[in-house]
Amino acid sequence: MKIVLISGDSLRHLFFLKTITGALKGHEIFYLIEKKGESYKIKEKEKKHFDEWYPDFYFVSKKQNINNNEIIKAMNGIKPDYFFTFGCSILKKDFFSIAKKGCINIHSGLVQYYRGVENTLWALYENQTERIGATVHFINEGIDTGGVIAQAKTTNIRKTDTLQDAFLKTCTTGIILLKDNISDIINNNFDKTKKAKGHGKLIQNKDINDKIRTTAKYNLTRIL
Numbered sequence: 001m002k003i004v005l006i007s008g009d010s011l012r013h014l015f016f017l018k019t020i021t022g023a024l025k026g027h028e029i030f031y032l033i034e035k036k037g038e039s040y041k042i043k044e045k046e047k048k049h050f051d052e053w054y055p056d057f058y059f060v061s062k063k064q065n066i067n068n069n070e071i072i073k074a075m076n077g078i079k080p081d082y083f084f085t086f087g088c089s090i091l092k093k094d095f096f097s098i099a100k101k102g103c104i105n106i107h108s109g110l111v112q113y114y115r116g117v118e119n120t121l122w123a124l125y126e127n128q129t130e131r132i133g134a135t136v137h138f139i140n141e142g143i144d145t146g147g148v149i150a151q152a153k154t155t156n157i158r159k160t161d162t163l164q165d166a167f168l169k170t171c172t173t174g175i176i177l178l179k180d181n182i183s184d185i186i187n188n189n190f191d192k193t194k195k196a197k198g199h200g201k202l203i204q205n206k207d208i209n210d211k212i213r214t215t216a217k218y219n220l221t222r223i224l
Contacts, residue, residue: 001186005021005085008087012171023179066095067094081101083104084182085104086174087106090143104138107134115143115199132166134170150181152174157223
């Protein structure tokens, strides 16, 4: 089976790539890594993360856009069964539909409550810590509105954590959730009728300001 892992280039993204690669032994794996800057050349200190992996990489710059014709052509050439994504830009239909069996994403939020970005922050802002968690779901033309495969709450957040700590713990929750379910996904052994109970609030970068961050940080210190 051919699988493309699509992510960014920060440490949490490398953790995703390495963890899911380890869970996909026996499959042919490709990597599409999105760089936030104008161009990307793998750094010597980062090579150790990639040495044990399949050697075909496609590096994308922000200006090129992940949905550009060159990348779509490369993905069509691979003919993947699955895309697994974490932390990349929104994929258009002519991209995500290339995968024969589906495009599956890790969302660092519980989609019935929050979609989009900064979902852990927003749950803290609203003082709804029980709504902090991750969702593994199919990608469709909406934003975090595809069919849900699995969900898990983030249970290890502490009042001594920073907002970034809370976010990264939720990312880890999602990555481990996908790892634990990936065999069932590959073997088509999961509940295809499972859906979130509605679509939650869409949080965008423009919705975040210093007041919201300050309130979220204060609420974090009150966690028992």
